[in-house]
Amino acid sequence: MQLLTFRTSDGGTLPGRVVDPETAERTLTDALDSGDVASAVFSIHPITVAGVRDVGDLLRHDDWRELASARPGEPVEITGSDIAPVIPRPGKILCTGLNYADHITEMGHELPDVPTLFAKFPDALTGPFDRVIVPTANAGALDFEGELAVIIGRHVPLGEAPDTATAETAIAGYAVFDDFTMRDLQYRTAQWLQGKNLASASGFGPWLTTGDEFNPSGATLVTRVNGVEKQHANIRELVFDPAALVQFITTFIDLHPGDVIATGTSGGVGWARSPRQMLTDGDTVTVEISGLGGISNRIEIR
Incomplete structure (x- = not known):
């Protein structure tokens, strides 16, 4: 399972799960080779849990694996430029x-x-x-x-x-x-x-x-x-x-x-x-x- 933190249109962030890791890795490899990762498109399932704004917040739930595996809605597409640090504010x-x-x-x-x-x-x-x-x-x-x-x-x-x-x-x-x-x-x-x-x-x-x-x-x-x-x-x-x-x-x-x-x-x-x-x-x-x-x-x- 691949989890990321992505930037939302309102200036915030949310965690997401990569829909198809193999496809995402191929897309990323091609984009790195071409030098244009910012516009590469990735398909993810947003993870919407009250009070959870990023992967760091998600990991603070004991059942984070189950929360990340749930499919609350249709996948969305984001670009490389939308991807934030995977843990934006680590405690350490x-x-x-x-x-x-x-x-x-x-x-x-x-x-x-x-x-x-x-x-x-x-x-x-x-x-x-x-x-x-x-x-x-x-x-x-x-x-x-x-x-x-x-x-x-x-x-x-x-x-x-x-x-x-x-x-x-x-x-x-x-x-x-x-x-x-x-x-x-x-x-x-x-x-x-x-x-x-x-x-x-x-x-x-x-x-x-x-x-x-x-x-x-x-x-x-x-x-x-x-x-x-x-x-x-x-x-x-x-x-x-x-x-x-x-x-x-x-x-x-x-x-x-x-x-x-x-x-x-x-x-x-x-x-x-x-x-x-x-x-x-x-x-x-x-x-x-x-x-x-x-x-x-x-x-x-x-």
């Missing part, structure tokens, strides 16, 4: 740094014993096909970081994911993520926060694919800039896989429905290349994960 976005061995090596670090985590705020998110507007003052060292995102589907109290099987039951599904980074700001201090939170810059979506229909260990992640491949990785190469991240995080904090864990980026980022290859005005970053679809965001510097 926990990002993982240094989680692929090749990226750890290229950035000059040792393999970690525990995950390296930092926070990204909801204000940093943008839709999977939205433009990313960057102020000129922030455009000195812009970088791409294609990642797998994990979306939590139930409350996990502190200490209550002691094993892999329990941790896996906490995962509602997966999506595609770009941990968009301002490298000069990131390395201005020992803390990465300021470099990771440019407003409306991290593409997230296009939909949540439920865990019963996606196996992370068999998936491939590819990031392209203007159609040129920059990152290529197998998700199984993660040092800490999704379940391990859930286990670690819940040793010090609760996880709640709609929380997001970004699992880290692979080798090939622009900062680590020689010479460095930073994003510039007009560049388009596309991140695809087999079985999840892809996102594509164009950079505009103003």
Whole structure:
């Protein structure tokens, strides 16, 4: 099952379920190849539940699967430009740094014993096909970081994911993520926060694919800039896989429905290349994960 959040004509949002995932994935692949995802058409069933405005709200219902599976009416057609971040306002976005061995090596670090985590705020998110507007003052060292995102589907109290099987039951599904980074700001201090939170810059979506229909260990992640491949990785190469991240995080904090864990980026980022290859005005970053679809965001510097 694929769930998304879409923008409505009155300026709000609603959750929806993709009518035919195979057709949607073909449509998305063709649109990504052509460079015109914004006008691609997708058929969805709107999910209309009192007080539920997006997929994050939906996941807070214990029976979210049943609510999402119901068919209250005829499907509607939306375009790529209508698709919002799949979870527009997560309670927490926990990002993982240094989680692929090749990226750890290229950035000059040792393999970690525990995950390296930092926070990204909801204000940093943008839709999977939205433009990313960057102020000129922030455009000195812009970088791409294609990642797998994990979306939590139930409350996990502190200490209550002691094993892999329990941790896996906490995962509602997966999506595609770009941990968009301002490298000069990131390395201005020992803390990465300021470099990771440019407003409306991290593409997230296009939909949540439920865990019963996606196996992370068999998936491939590819990031392209203007159609040129920059990152290529197998998700199984993660040092800490999704379940391990859930286990670690819940040793010090609760996880709640709609929380997001970004699992880290692979080798090939622009900062680590020689010479460095930073994003510039007009560049388009596309991140695809087999079985999840892809996102594509164009950079505009103003």
